[in-house]
Amino acid sequence: MCFLVLYTIEFVLKLYCAPLGYWKSNFNKFDFIILGTSFLQFAEGSIGSLTFLRVLRALRALRAFRAIGFLRPFQIIASSMVKTVVSIVNLIAILFLLLYVFGVIGYYMLGEQDPAHWADLAQAILSMHIYVTADGWTAILQHPLDEWNRATRIFSIICIFFCNIIFTNLFIGVVLQNLSQARQEAEALDMAKKKKQVDKKKQLYLSRQKLEWTSIIDAQKERGTRNVQGLLASMAGRLRHDDIVPCTLLACNTTWMQAYTAVLQHQENNMYRVQQLQFELAESLATIVERRLATRTMR
Template structure:
């Protein structure tokens, strides 16, 4: 009985970890995302009952997937943060079904789209790299806030009379600098009218853009890229170790095969002598 259970568990584990099953779950997540998006259009409202049935079907598939993973991995399932993320989304969807918390349920339904990250390894790698970069990004963001504050104070002091709609007070200056930071219509909308009144204002805007948009953002992107490379190297090292182990297993199998051949030859020789 134990052997039969072990064999069944092995088959389930192989099925859950197979590429075909992963591709199927990814396809279901994408279809679920498309159906949620289509529901936002008014001309799909007459077909709401169809979308409700589809949503129930998708949720049932996700529940089966989760159950299979739990049956195979058991307590190890909750040691993986991505598994916990999946569990919260699916469990939350089930708990909130047929309740008055419709708005919260909608949020959980939309969050199911994020399960694409858990099903695609390359996306998980990028997100992991992003989380690894949080300490460095936090330091960069604090530095950016200081720079924003300094430039906001300077802008309010010198440009409040020239352009009160942009630099009338500290709050407006922060909003104006954020628009400048995004490079959205900063030249024609903000800079040129001020430049017509104050010739040195170009130095203020250009220095701010160079420091915040070019230097700071590149620091953040560079840190994320470095972490992504670290994760890739770790995966390559693990893969290399697996390849070495596989090679050693093949060599051991070849040696065992040779030993079997020698033993069978030796036995045959003894039988012939007798």
């Protein structure tokens, strides 16, 4: 009863905070169904003559599934399992089709040699399930067939390969694929929520900066420059590093600082080029002097 009361209070609070948004979540709908089935236990007390309503007591065990709504990993696994159901139904249909085909083949090929397992089509399909599980198939099916012909092992290996190995890997692959897809969707949803929160904070900061800038402009128009400087001084302790504020000194402007550093970089490049030009001139002059000295010595 305590858990039922807590779940009811949670449902009422969620519905009060977001009447329309509550029903958009599938997990909220699932929680509502579990809560509704939990309340069905009181129908037994109100209608005592209907003894079959005592079965509703067993529905109280469904309250354990409420943990899915609290834990994020459980939600991801539950979502992947729901998406896997359709694929699993298709795989089961293909599996039964294979069982039917191999059952017909086994009935016509092995019915006379092993009537205990291949006497008719129904018994043959039932025997094919032993190949699907691959549990004791050598002792149950293969040993009686080996007494007749060992070539029947090829039929058994083909059945196990298609009905057991391939379909087992297909089941695992489908589950893993849907689990990975559900995890990616959950991560994308979390990223969208974080981005929405960041955008909301940005809009809040921009609106606050706009209000402060408007107050500065109004103060400048009404009271003059001195009051604006006082207002800037009062705002100094409340500004963030990414806030945009007016500056009276040009050296404090970020655009000016960027331009100044760019000019210094160009100046350094020019000095380097001038030095290289001086080195080339000195080397050329030294070469000319060496040639003249060489011609004088030859004379």
